[in-house]
Amino acid sequence: MPRNPNHIKAFSKSADSYDAYNIVQKEVAVALLAKIDYQPRSILDLGAGSGAIYRLIDWELERFVAVDQSPQMCKKHPNDHSIEIICANFDDPLLYEDLGRFDLVISSSALQWSQHLQKTLGQISHHTDHIAFAIFCDKTFETIYRLTKRKSFLPNSAELLQSVDKYFDIEHEIKEYQLTFEDNLSKFRYIKRSGVSGGDRQLSYTETKKLIQAYPLEYLEFEVIFVWGRSKKS
Template structure:
């Protein structure tokens, strides 16, 4: 069975051409950052969208991702450390215990957490302010309704509730539509942008039927931004 890891690795070369929404998300996330953190952890760093959007000098940038095909495309440099890490591994973040990061980013990745509650709890133990962008079930909402399948991702409400357990954050919801000249183009885009999520639950026939019945000329996206301006000193006690 194709996993999400396979899907991202195999589509890595395409990612930078099919990441229109993810690029917008990074821009919005970065616009919230008022500090210039010298030491950064980027979870689900992929091919380097967050690194490339950082305009300030850093001493250390640690990018982690479980898809080696994506990491292979990430910029390299003296201050950059890239590591294979699966954020679904309950012990995955232990390697960073005791390390000091000035900010933790994660853009367009944590929607794939199998247990978001546990992953957010692990991130919180690193005691750095966070800037996270997480896709929600408003993404491809009409497509899922048309196909008669439940949403792939968690609802906005669930993501906000889980995030508020661990972070004193400003929460913002972004909504985008992405228009296409044909339904065929639209479905090709879904496949190549890596947001299909290895779902594979529709047969070829069902897929064709879905393409015939999809009522919109655009795709819908919904993303929650979770941004902590600073962690309060007493959060560390």
């Protein structure tokens, strides 16, 4: 499938607000929901955060279960009679006990944090016939990783497709986003605060300073794979 670079401008003046730090994730949530051409009545949202997916749903729901391991995020999620908020790790098999079945399991900008995605996908497959995932992949911050000679902790899109394909008949699309900044310092501030960085080895002060001086692009790069489809057994 063709890759569509999506260009987003986030200038340094506005980049200090909470919304600006989630600008790519917000776009991703909108693009993910656009893949769903039916109206699932029961939805399990893994890594639901402050409710980007729930807030975009404009049809009536019977049950919406939002899972997030961060208590702060769980507090920010909308809450009403049709919503259950579970503060838990989506990799934990105990989460799935007695959870029931859902018309759709969705996850936007979160499954890249899974410690064992294959196993978690197996769990998910017992609870739904339909999935829709948007997952950040290893071309995110590609130039930074190249300059610092580090390996991304994010999953590779081809490997990820193989994993999902074991359980689900899927369609997919890979989108590249470019987020433009006024200067390099703003870019690195964004990375620090956005929650899309990670990995075990953080750069030292000197390494960061060198990187800020050497970074050649006006924008940061993001790669997101969208996968959606139905269970192989259905």
